[in-house]
Amino acid sequence: MLSPQLPPARKPLKRRQNLWFERMMAIVALANLGLVFFDLTYIPLRNFWLLGKIKLPLLPTLTLPLPPAPDICKPLGEKPDRATLITACYDRTKGIEAYRDTQAYLDTVNQLKQQLQQNGLQSAAVTQTLRSLREQSTLMVSENWFTVAEKSGTLEKVKDRLRDHIYVENASVAARVVGNNLAQRATFEEGVQRKTKRSTQTAFNIFWSPEYLAQAGAQQELDWFDTHIRHLIQTNYYRSIEENGEFTNQFWLLDAPFVILFAIEFLARTWYISRQFKSVSWRDAIFWRWYDVLLFFPFGILFYSWAWLRIIPVAIRLHQARLVDLERLREQATQGFVGGIAEELTEVVVVQVLSQVQQAIRQGEIVRWLLQPKPNQITVNNVDEIAELISLFIKLTVYQVLPKVQPDVEALLRHNIEAVLNQAPAYQTLKTVPGLSEVPTQLIDRLITEVVQATYSTLTTALEDPIGAELTKRLVQNFGQTLGDEVQQQHVTDELKSLVNDLLEELKLNYVKRSAEVDVETLLEETRQLHQSARKR
Known part of the structure; x- marks a missing residue:
């Protein structure tokens, strides 16, 4: 039977379309960033755009041919003695006239x-x-x-x-x-x-x-x-001044089309993200793409000198569009940041946790929480976890541990019984009687086996019998209650607090000492090697 033919998948085509769109917008953003840097550096580099001369230290002056100014780009004011295509056209943006x-x-x-x-x-x-x-x-x-x-x-x-x-x-x-x-x-x-x-x-x-x-x-x-x-x-030139006392700068006119384009694209992109991910609201999507705000922020009007910050969204877009691989740069920047604060941050967290535990112990909160649960205390499943842990420990010991250590228990009992009997004169006399020398040993082995088997049977029967289980449960509860009452005695509580507090203080001091001895660069190198090994696998 022939399998039904499935329609071609559309996800790869959709991904290619998204990638094409990402690359197109990344190129547009890169062009805008180029315009921003050209505008920011135009005044300092105007001599170069005007004369086409580059002065390098220890090298002769290089002169580059620049196209002459066409009639369509006549500068403002008097016609200068020299004007290239760039200065003749762009001087208008800066309000520059011939002096x-x-x-x-x-x-x-x-x-x-x-x-x-x-x-x-x-x-x-x-x-x-x-x-x-x-x-x-x-x-x-x-x-x-x-x-x-x-x-x-x-x-x-x-x-x-x-x-x-x-x-x-x-x-x-x-x-x-x-x-x-x-x-x-x-x-x-x-x-x-x-x-x-x-x-x-x-x-x-x-x-x-x-x-x-x-x-x-x-x-x-x-x-x-x-x-x-x-x-x-x-x-030399003359530059007009606006009413606000600043030099004329019409860069916002050139930047306005990019600002409008990226603002529309930002709204459409964040709306699409909120529709694609049901758990993400439109506001969350806006915070998700926060860096895109720099692309349509009107730097031409406000905070002009900070327009270079658009390099952040441009770099991210180029990386997302796979036009530039910034993964290595991101890893190095991240590792450098982590390496700088990892040691201090880890020390603060560990020391703070241990200090909080110490404070809880000194105030008796842990003892009260373990041994005196409040009626209105929040529980997860209405189960006494401490009693259940003790019961689980007993069952694990009886059913799993004792059968495996039974030979060791028998050997220990045999050694102790023989050590006691060897001190008895009657036992030594019995071993010298012909034909009866092996009887004591056989009796001891049988006695030990019966004692161990009886003890194990008693324990298992007590756990499997409902009445025995209830008695065991009561024993555990009474044991915990009695232990809690005894622990709450003033001298015992004070001693426990002092010992545990000293133990935690030693843990803090030793941890800080060990962390100070660890080389952060060594840890980072080890992390890099682990990442490389993981990639190879």
Whole structure:
């Protein structure tokens, strides 16, 4: 007979669909996390996105080609001297505009280049442009145009490089330019001799003078300016401030679609969990997936600097979607945590339990609970457990233990009886009578066997006979009552409390001493080996 053909199972297909959904949402969460980290690091790394330069210690500066800014991503305010695709588009999010004064400064330098090519260094237009550059340089240094962008250090770099160039590298050329100007010459010579006396204003005035450019080479000096100074001035910017006193940050507009998506997905997922597991309510499911709240928490509006916490749900989702294996990391983190608190936690628990037992003994609660049960005390099955334990112990001794130790009991009785009879003169005389020497031994063996068998039969009969069982039960009860009454005598109770309390105190001290001698790392290594052995099996 052919077995009926079963329909194909749908669970593997459902699992594959769930895995596909998990992976899709994990990738979306990873993309959002990338956006978060890009936004958090945009201001510190804006120089790189603007210039494409990476400075590594002990290595030459690496310059990466960055795509130019298209017309669709024009920055706010004046068009900067340089803008890449990234800075031109993302500056809007941060409210960044070209700083007008530094941009005008660079535009003036560009104008100077054009005038030099068209009219030459001795033209009136070039002279006027150089005068404007000297004035702007004075304002840039005195007013510190880099304060708003918190780039005062960049201005210091500009000043240091220009001073070194004028007072050290081209000191001879600058000295000839100063010439007969006594005041400027004295200031210049003092700056050459002492580094702390170098005037930035004097250095700018010399650099942007027709005489200096004529003797040092206008094109050569402008190339030096583009190489060492221009990119520093380019990094300056203006950033608008909101009514709350904080810098403009429109990151929430980019983050809003992700927040809405993950909020909807969170509600749907927790509702599905509550439907799939009947014992889990929707509220319990929400607490179950607590870490997903970080994905749709509006960090763009509140607690912006904590947005990096989204790495927690992203890592968990990548692991659940089997895109990244974090099991080893989880095990190491868990073992490290357990290793750090296991010893202290175990000591606290054990010592606390022993201390509570000691307190109960000192207050007499255990004795009262064992020997004086209260009428309203809660019981599980309405059975006197102590009496039942004694009865079980007696039955186990009679039916199981005594038959197995009977030869040992007989041997012990025989030894004791022979030891007593050997001291009797009549017994020694009887053993010397011919033909009767073996009679005492036979009598002893028969006597011992009958005594043991009679005793065992008496015990079994007493247990199996209803009347005997009732008498045995009464004996157990009376024995327990009598024992309890005697134990409750003041001197016995005090002695028991003292002994048990001392015993528990010794247990605590020895346990703490042994736990202090145990190496936690050794225990963790042993645990790892056990886990590996279990996996292999």
